[in-house]
Structures are given as C-alpha cells and as structure tokens.
Amino acid sequence: MTVSAIPRARSVAERMSARAQAYDASGEFPSADFDDLRDAGLLGLMVPRRLGGLGASFAEYADVAVELGAGAGATALIFNMHASVTGxxxxxxxxLVRAFGAPDSFFESRDRVLRAAADGSLYAVAMSERGVGSRLSKVATAYERTAAGFRITGSKTFVSGAGHADAYLVAARDHTADEPRVSYFLVPAGDGVRVEPTWDALGMRATGSHDLHLDTEVGRDALVGGIEGAALLLAQVMPQWLVASYAAVYVGVARAVLDHGAKHLRERGLHTLPAVRARMGRADTRVAAAALVVAEAARRVAEDPGGQETNRWVWRAKLAAGDTAAEVASSVLEAAGASATRRGHPLERLYRDARCGALQPATSDVCADWLGARAVGDDPDEAPRW
Ligand SMILES: Cc1cc2nc3c(=O)[nH]c(=O)nc-3n(C[C@H](O)[C@H](O)[C@H](O)COP(=O)(O)OP(=O)(O)OC[C@H]3O[C@@H](n4cnc5c(N)ncnc54)[C@H](O)[C@@H]3O)c2cc1C
Incomplete structure (x- = not known):
C-alpha cells in the first residue's frame, strides 16, 4: 500500500474514541464511525489497487486495526469482520484457488465483491451458531443445490454488524455429504435474511452481534471460491483471518486502557503512588510485548502465509493479545479505583470490552492447547479445532 492508511486510521480513530461511550451505552450500530471509515476509503483497505482499493497486506491491516481498536473496540471488531472477508x-x-478447482467465473464475481467494498459496501461474517460456537465442522445451517444456485436455511448468532451489512459471509453444510462438507457463501442482505435483535452482552456492546435467520436462495456465484467444502481446509492452512486478526484489535483496546488509565491517574493525583506506578509499568510492558508478538505474526503472514512457523506465531498472537487486554484492563482499573467503575467512565467500558478478547475464537484456552501441543512436539492440528 499505502503509506496513507495509518494516518487516515488514526484520524478516524480519534473521532471514534469521542463517540465510543455513547454507542456503548445505546448498543446502537456505530453508523457515524462507518461513515468516517467509508469516507476515508478504509472499507477498501484490503482491496487490490487495480480494483480501486488501498491494497494493504496483512501486516498493514494489523497496524490499522491497532489504531481503530484504540479508538473504539466494537467498531474495530465490525471492521475486522469486513477486512476478513475482503482480505x-x-x-x-x-x-491456489485454481488448484482447488475454482471455475473462471469465480474470479469475476470475486472482483465484483471487492470493487463494491472499495465503493463502500460493508460485509459481515455469519459463522457462529447457538450451541456450536465457531466450530465450523458442526454448523447446522444447511445448503442444497437448486437449478439456479443454492438454497440456504438456518440460524446464526453473534453476527457483528447484523442489519447494517450489505452481505454476510455464511458458513453452511451440505447435509447429504458423509464427511463434514462446509462451504462459504456471500449472501446479500434482503429478502430471506432476517435479523433478530438478541445482542445484550457484557462487552463490545456496539458490535450489535445479533442473531440472523436465513431462508434464501442465492446464485452460483455466491459460493465463495467457486468450490464446495473449502471452509475447513482454509481454516487449517490459512488461519490468520480466523485466529489472529482480532488480536490487533485487542492490542488497540489494551493501548486505550493505558492512555485512559494514565489520564485518570494524573487527574486524581494517584500517579505518584509507587503501587499505582508499578501497575502501570507492568501494564505498559505487557502491552508492548503483545504488540510485538502481533506485529511479528502479521509480518510473517505477509511474507510467508500459511507457513508452519507463521501459523505458530498466529496462534501466539491471539493468545498474547486476548489475555493481555483482559489482564491489563483489570489491573489498571484496580489502580484507578472505584470512581473508574462508574458507568460512562472509559475504563469501565474498556474493562468489559477487553474481557471479550480471550473469548473470541480461537479462545485463549484453545490457543494455549494448540501451542502447548506444538511445544511438546505433537501435531497441534491432530485434534479438530474447528
Ligand atoms: C464481541 C463478539 C463479537 C463476535 N462477532 C462474531 C461475528 O461477527 N461472526 C461470528 O460468526 N461470530 C462472532 N462471534 C462469536 C465468536 O466467533 C464465537 O463463535 C463465540 O464467541 C463462541 O461461542 P461460545 O463462547 O458460546 O462457545 P465455545 O466456542 O463453544 O466456547 C466454550 C468453551 O469451550 C472451549 N472450547 C471451544 N472449542 C474448543 C476446542 N476445539 N477445544 C477445546 N476447548 C474448546 C472454549 O475455550 C470455551 O471455554 C463474536 C463473539 C464476540 C464475543
């Protein structure tokens, strides 16, 4: 890219930060944030330049996501879903897509989807289901072939940006296959796609991650990659968009904790207390360490996507960022005292938002197990992760 994306992201993030409290309180979709992101051309961040986008690498995405996460975590998460689809x-x-057997028509429809993103379309991800979480191999949402394309029926949950996206990346299975055959479809919003407003959660409240009910027919070109059954394989060989892209968002959230923490401590005159300073010193070091792990993973993804060592760093990045955000937010809140737990205080919101990092897939426990298996010389992908 794109020397220009980081300053653009920083400037949008400043405005997002000023609105974050109000969107958290109302739980509304952060429309003004997305107006700004659209105007700054950031919905085209991952879109190749030949299609009108900024042509960012994964490493450049991570830098942008840290900035946005520091501004407003919930907006950065919705943006992450859009970047995952387009990236x-x-x-x-x-x-690679040809080797999987994708028809020529796939490239045309892919370019159409990407060009639309550069023009301001927003995409969301509808993978998770109630009782299943994000385990792709277990999704119950079904697809069947029809004369014109595919019929998709089922229900999704936790769909960030639901009701505001132009299309949803939906994971669905062919129930007639013996082996789990899970495919991705890009399903346009509209008839047959209904949002049920169910999101009233602890943190990341402005993601509006509501339920989505699908009973719709899509054309053949909605099948992502042009081939059926690619979802599980892609999750294993190229885990970065499923595992590590959130990591950068939570590094941003952790950075915001440090900034708002320092401001509060100085305002209250607590910043000279040795115990308080030590908490801030530890928090500062932990955030810097997590940022470095995320940056190293992102650099490797950009240079050697899907490589064994790259993937190891990807899992490390998710674990480091998820755990660091939650632990730093908890420690800094304690240093800041009870007044920072009042509704409306940035540290109160950040404490709740930061708690979500370890829960998003791959959860910290799953990351630790994957990395532990690798550390003792086992094959971490032997146990099914998805
Ligand atoms: C703020 C937020 C936004 C989200 N946005 C989206 C979105 O836009 N689109 C979307 O599709 N989903 C989204 N999700 C959902 C997310 O992707 C996960 O699917 C969901 O958080 C997992 O659900 P769960 O925690 O109920 O269940 P589970 O994943 O089942 O986790 C429950 C427990 O089981 C453990 N566990 C899970 N899998 C394994 C395993 N393989 N091996 C060992 N232990 C395991 C976990 O560590 C955890 O302790 C979002 C979630 C959050 C919190």
Whole structure:
C-alpha cells in the first residue's frame, strides 16, 4: 500500500474514541464511525489497487486495526469482520484457488465483491451458531443445490454488524455429504435474511452481534471460491483471518486502557503512588510485548502465509493479545479505583470490552492447547479445532 492508511486510521480513530461511550451505552450500530471509515476509503483497505482499493497486506491491516481498536473496540471488531472477508478474498492466490478447482467465473464475481467494498459496501461474517460456537465442522445451517444456485436455511448468532451489512459471509453444510462438507457463501442482505435483535452482552456492546435467520436462495456465484467444502481446509492452512486478526484489535483496546488509565491517574493525583506506578509499568510492558508478538505474526503472514512457523506465531498472537487486554484492563482499573467503575467512565467500558478478547475464537484456552501441543512436539492440528 499505502503509506496513507495509518494516518487516515488514526484520524478516524480519534473521532471514534469521542463517540465510543455513547454507542456503548445505546448498543446502537456505530453508523457515524462507518461513515468516517467509508469516507476515508478504509472499507477498501484490503482491496487490490487495480480494483480501486488501498491494497494493504496483512501486516498493514494489523497496524490499522491497532489504531481503530484504540479508538473504539466494537467498531474495530465490525471492521475486522469486513477486512476478513475482503482480505481473504484478495489474498488467496489465484493459483491456489485454481488448484482447488475454482471455475473462471469465480474470479469475476470475486472482483465484483471487492470493487463494491472499495465503493463502500460493508460485509459481515455469519459463522457462529447457538450451541456450536465457531466450530465450523458442526454448523447446522444447511445448503442444497437448486437449478439456479443454492438454497440456504438456518440460524446464526453473534453476527457483528447484523442489519447494517450489505452481505454476510455464511458458513453452511451440505447435509447429504458423509464427511463434514462446509462451504462459504456471500449472501446479500434482503429478502430471506432476517435479523433478530438478541445482542445484550457484557462487552463490545456496539458490535450489535445479533442473531440472523436465513431462508434464501442465492446464485452460483455466491459460493465463495467457486468450490464446495473449502471452509475447513482454509481454516487449517490459512488461519490468520480466523485466529489472529482480532488480536490487533485487542492490542488497540489494551493501548486505550493505558492512555485512559494514565489520564485518570494524573487527574486524581494517584500517579505518584509507587503501587499505582508499578501497575502501570507492568501494564505498559505487557502491552508492548503483545504488540510485538502481533506485529511479528502479521509480518510473517505477509511474507510467508500459511507457513508452519507463521501459523505458530498466529496462534501466539491471539493468545498474547486476548489475555493481555483482559489482564491489563483489570489491573489498571484496580489502580484507578472505584470512581473508574462508574458507568460512562472509559475504563469501565474498556474493562468489559477487553474481557471479550480471550473469548473470541480461537479462545485463549484453545490457543494455549494448540501451542502447548506444538511445544511438546505433537501435531497441534491432530485434534479438530474447528
Ligand atoms: C464481541 C463478539 C463479537 C463476535 N462477532 C462474531 C461475528 O461477527 N461472526 C461470528 O460468526 N461470530 C462472532 N462471534 C462469536 C465468536 O466467533 C464465537 O463463535 C463465540 O464467541 C463462541 O461461542 P461460545 O463462547 O458460546 O462457545 P465455545 O466456542 O463453544 O466456547 C466454550 C468453551 O469451550 C472451549 N472450547 C471451544 N472449542 C474448543 C476446542 N476445539 N477445544 C477445546 N476447548 C474448546 C472454549 O475455550 C470455551 O471455554 C463474536 C463473539 C464476540 C464475543
């Protein structure tokens, strides 16, 4: 890219930060944030330049996501879902997709989807289901072939940005297959796609991660990659968009904790207390360490996507960022005292938002197990992760 994306992201993030409290309180979709992101051309961040986008690498995405996460975590998470869809489409090499058997028509529809993002369309991800979480191999949402394309029926949950996206990346299974055959479809919003407002959660409240009910028919070009059954394989060989892209958002959230913490401590005159300073010193070091792990993972993804060592760093990044955000938010809140727990205080919101990092897939426990298996010389992918 794109020397220009970081300053643009920083400037939008400043405005997002000023609105974060109000969106958290109302739980509304952060429309003004997305107006700004759209105006700054950031919905085209991952879109190749030949299609009107900024052509960012994964490493550049991570830098932008840290900035946005520091501004407003919930907005950065919705943006992350959009970047996952556009980034995975833009970065999967043509040769690889061809080797999987994708028809020529796929490239045309892929370019159409990406060009629309550069023009301001927003995409969301509808993978998780109640009782299943994000385990792709267990999704119950069904698809069947029809004369014109595919019929998709089922229900999703935790769909960030639901009701405000132009299309949803939906994971669905072919129930007639013996092995789990799970495919991705890009399903346009509209008839047959209904949002049920169910999101009233502890943190990341402005993501509006509501339930989505699907009973709709889509054309053949909605099948992502042009081939059926690719979802599980992609999750294993290129885990970055499923595992590590959130990590950068939570590094941003952790950075915001440090900034708002320092401000509060100085305002209250607590910043000279040795115990308080020690908490801030530890928090500062932990955030810097997590940021470095995320940056190293992102650099490796950009240079050697899907490589064994790259994937190891990807899992490390998610674990480091998820745990660091939650632990730093908890410690800094304690240093700041009870007045920072009042509704409306930034540290109160950040404490709740930061708690979500370890819960998003792959959860911290799953990351630790994957990394532990690798550390003792076992194959971490032997146990099914998805
Ligand atoms: C703020 C927020 C936004 C989200 N946005 C989206 C979105 O836009 N789209 C979307 O599809 N989903 C989204 N999700 C959902 C998310 O992707 C997960 O699917 C969901 O958080 C998992 O659900 P769960 O925690 O109920 O269940 P589970 O994943 O089942 O986790 C429950 C417990 O089981 C453990 N566990 C899970 N899998 C394994 C395993 N393989 N091996 C060992 N232990 C395991 C976990 O560590 C955890 O302790 C969002 C979630 C949050 C919190």
């Amino acid at each position: 995975a489409l833009a970065h999967t090499p043509d040769d």
